[in-house]
Amino acid sequence: MSSPTPAGSDALVLAVPKGRILDELRPLLDRVGIRPEPAFDDPGSRQLRFSTNLPHIEIIRVRSFDVATFVAFGGAHLGVAGNDVLMEFDFPEIYAPLDLGIGHCRLSVAEPGEMVERDDPARWSHVRVATKYPEVTRRHFAARGVQAECIKLNGAMELAPVLGLCRRIVDLVSTGSTLRANGLVEVEHVADVTSRLVVNRAALKTRPEEVGGWVDAFRDAVHAA
Structure with missing residues (x-):
């Protein structure tokens, strides 16, 4: 060419x-x-x-x-x-x-596996999340009437729930192996990337x-x- x-x-x-x-x-x-x-x-x-x-x-x-x-x-x-x-x-x-x-990957909400059975994202009214994408996260949740409190992190997102910083994260997911290795499960899709x-x-x-x-x-x- x-x-x-x-x-x-x-x-x-x-x-x-x-x-x-x-x-x-x-x-x-x-x-x-x-x-x-x-x-x-x-x-x-x-x-x-x-x-x-x-x-x-x-x-x-x-x-x-x-x-x-x-x-x-x-x-x-x-x-x-x-x-x-x-x-x-x-x-x-x-x-x-x-x-x-x-x-190709996706932006997703994830939380510890032990929370999944008793948690229903449709009932959230307020969430506290760690993310590299606070603006996207706020807009996503605001669109369905959920208030999002965002903690800005530039890396090591999976540590936030483990160390008690918050219970959920919004991060890029490709294969999901990093989430699984840290005991996290995708619970909501934000965007395809x-x-x-x-x-x-x-x-x-x-x-x-x-x-x-x-x-x-x-x-x-x-x-x-």
Whole structure:
């Protein structure tokens, strides 16, 4: 697949997340013709910004939550972000034109297994939960008339019920193995999650052919998968 022709001399910056999503993204990068420099695949490298085989494309590798922030504020022109992050921050500066079909998981409410038999989510009026997604969580519960008190945690969510911080959590679930290992059970579905191609709206307006060309290239790559 031929790459879009750059509209200017400044390189476009693509922000990608670390971890599992990046592994799933690599075949798409190959299909659109973006090949990062060798240091990108070096697990011991602390480098965060990488050149590619295309002189007009650079890649930055950041935490998944930070991809949307870099794109929203113009640090990157394009990025790959889960719709969980997009729902949490709701940046008006971001346009998300394409579901990449990777990073499939779900956002769920979970609680200790011993609570499940005597607990009925339909009867909740107030819940206290630990989560990385307080805004999404509040909106989800508010939509059905439940008041949510959210304790913001950035990791180790499964410890919150064990240590008495709260009885329930809202977190991403893929296979459910981490929940099971910590004695937790999913009791309510919040949202399905996949990774999206996201674009800075200002970049799309000022460099429409170049940025739009990459959107089309990724769309073709997804359809060819």
